[in-house]
Amino acid sequence: xxxxxxxxxxxxxxxxxxxxxxxxxxxxxxxxxxxxxxxxxxxxxxxxxxxxxxxxxxxxxxxxxxxxxxx
Amino acid sequence: xxxxxxxxxxxxxxxxxxxxxxxxxxxxxxxxxxxxxxxxxxxxxxxxxxxxxxxxxxxxxxxxxxxxxxxxxxxxxxxxxxxxxxxxxxxxxxxxxxxxxxxxxxxxxxxxxxxxxxxxxxxxxxxxxxxxxxxxxxxxxxxxxxxxxxxxxxxxxxxxxxxxxxxxxxxxxxxxxxxxxxxxxxxxxxxxxxxxxxxxxxxxxxxxxxxxxxxxxxxxxxxxxxxxxxxxxxxxxxxxxxxxxxxxxxxxxxxxxxxxxxxxxxxxxxxxxxxxxxxxxxxxxxxxxxxxxxxxxxxxxxxxxxxxxxxxxxxxxxxxxxxxxxxxxxxxxxxxxxxxxxxxxxxxxxxxxxxxxxxxxxxxxxxxxxxxxxxxxxxxxxxxxxxxxxxxxxxxxxxxxxxxxxxxxxxxxxxxxxxxxxxxxxxx
Numbered sequence: 178x179x180x181x182x183x184x185x186x187x188x189x190x191x192x193x194x195x196x197x198x199x200x201x202x203x204x205x206x207x208x209x210x211x212x213x214x215x216x217x218x219x220x221x222x223x224x225x226x227x228x229x230x231x232x233x234x235x236x237x238x239x240x241x242x243x244x245x246x247x248x
Numbered sequence: 249x250x251x252x253x254x255x256x257x258x259x260x261x262x263x264x265x266x267x268x269x270x271x272x273x274x275x276x277x278x279x280x281x282x283x284x285x286x287x288x289x290x291x292x293x294x295x296x297x298x299x300x301x302x303x304x305x306x307x308x309x310x311x312x313x314x315x316x317x318x319x320x321x322x323x324x325x326x327x328x329x330x331x332x333x334x335x336x337x338x339x340x341x342x343x344x345x346x347x348x349x350x351x352x353x354x355x356x357x358x359x360x361x362x363x364x365x366x367x368x369x370x371x372x373x374x375x376x377x378x379x380x381x382x383x384x385x386x387x388x389x390x391x392x393x394x395x396x397x398x399x400x401x402x403x404x405x406x407x408x409x410x411x412x413x414x415x416x417x418x419x420x421x422x423x424x425x426x427x428x429x430x431x432x433x434x435x436x437x438x439x440x441x442x443x444x445x446x447x448x449x450x451x452x453x454x455x456x457x458x459x460x461x462x463x464x465x466x467x468x469x470x471x472x473x474x475x476x477x478x479x480x481x482x483x484x485x486x487x488x489x490x491x492x493x494x495x496x497x498x499x500x501x502x503x504x505x506x507x508x509x510x511x512x513x514x515x516x517x518x519x520x521x522x523x524x525x526x527x528x529x530x531x532x533x534x535x536x537x538x539x540x541x542x543x544x545x546x547x548x549x550x551x552x553x554x555x556x557x558x559x560x561x562x563x564x565x566x567x568x569x570x571x572x573x574x575x576x577x578x579x580x581x582x583x584x585x586x587x588x589x590x591x592x593x594x595x596x597x598x599x600x601x602x603x604x605x606x607x608x609x610x611x612x613x614x615x616x617x618x619x620x621x622x623x624x625x626x627x628x629x630x631x632x633x634x635x636x637x638x639x640x641x642x643x644x645x646x647x648x649x650x651x652x653x654x655x656x657x658x659x660x661x662x663x664x665x666x667x668x669x670x671x672x673x674x675x676x
Contacts, residue, residue: 195490196489197490197491199491200420203491204488206492206549206551207488207491207494209554211578212547212549213547214496214547217645217671218284219284219286219302219669219671220645220647220671222302223286223288223300223302223667223669227651227665227667228594228627231621231653232570232627233564233566233568233596233599233621234560234562234570234572234594234596235539236480236502237498237500237542237543238498239413239428239482240411240428240429240430240480240481241396241398241409241410241413241480242380242398242409242411242430243378243380243398243399243407243408243432244400244405244409244432244434245376245400245402245405245407246374246376246402246404246405246436247324
């Protein structure tokens with residue numbers, strides 16, 4: 178499973194790795210809602226809560242938010 | 249401890265929108281108000297069940313200024329591993345336990361799948377209400393600030409916090425630098441008070457070889473409440489990589505001080521010759537934790553579909569190391585319908601003071617915890633989401649996920665979880 182995921186990750190990264198200087202008028206795809214870093218706030222919040230409750234590692238994407246006694 | 253939740257809708261969304269040269273209002277289809285409501289059902293196999301309801305009301309004041317109010321209501325019930333050594337369904341020499349916490353507790357020890365006796369589990373029931381307020385405001389053309397306040401209240405746990413971050417756009421908004429800091433003041437106050445770390449919870453009735461570091465006669469010392477301070481810092485860079493790709497790079501540092509022990513977690517003391525549990529102690533963790541992580545995310549547009557891939561490496565001074573990979577692919581079935589498969593894999597090492605039990609032959613360590621969440625483990629997640637757009641008025645979605653947690657060097661059985669989430673987003 179881990180090796181399989183690494184392979185997927187590597188292929189996806191390399192397929193998108195060409196760096197370009199993108200002008201503002203060339204950002205029509207990037208400006209779509211679904212291209213936001215966090216397109217679904219509640220889905221993100223729920224996932225953070227689930228994994229924070231069950232794992233020792235947490236965070237990395239943002240600061241703040243309320244604590245809980247779940248871990 | 250810190251529950252990472254978004255001060256986000258504004259912080260990260262705004263980071264993206266400003267990066268792309270679009271306004272926040274444009275991202276929300278020019279609506280002034282937005283309401284997101286979502287319900288989550290979380291069920292572990294024969295353990296914990298959580299029902300969660302959260303809503304976010306957002307007000308766009310124009311020109312990037314935005315105000316969010318978020319309300320969360322959780323109900324939790326069931327049983328979770330308490331740290332005592334898992335013995336399966338076989339006979340074991342187990343002690344009877346009565347805690348002062350008021351939590352229901354299985355006390356018969358020993359066998360009995362028939363009677364449902366599982367001394368390694370503690371039953372509990374709790375509710376949680378949380379409120380977050382977030383405010384984003386551009387102060388200059390390329391400089392946006394974000395402020396957040398949060399409060400979370402449970403029967404035995406309270407958390408109050410604040411955070412702020414700044415997004416600085418550079419190079420015609422191709423690059424955004426994010427600087428953030430947050431602080432939380434948490435307190436845990438279980439019914440009966442906080443027990444002395446590694447204090448004796450109970451001894452077996454017959455005590456053949458009780459080590460001299462366990463005093464079976466004196467009651468354990470208890471304190472009124474435990475408090476901790478959580479400080480988090482983050483520096484991030486979001487980059488327009490090409491016409492179809494965004495990349496994000498973050499480094500986060502957190503410093504937590506105070507009472508970091510879980511007052512409900514226990515430790516079995518095993519006599520090797522007797523081969524049974526002769527006493528139960530309360531766990532004890534260090535009072536300082538410094539955690540760090542590096543995080544990378546890529547969002548890639550494929551003309552129609554979009555996928556997002558992220559990786560986080562986490563490490564702390566408790567010797568926990570964790571690798572986490574997350575992948576979501578938004579597959580556009582039609583202009584209004586989409587499916588989104590989700591895969592996640594996480595692997596973590598154990599904390600330095602973690603063990604499944606103490607031996608009566610050991611010396612008493614400074615710190616010890618048998619909390620399975622601090623042990624070596626792998627977590628696998630697979631899920632699918634179905635979403636329907638409601639024109640420019642919003643979206644509804646349904647998500648089903650399965651999660652499996654496999655423990656290494658720990659006899660605990662795997663945990664399997666079903667997650668079902670329904671959500672509605674409305675613009676008005």
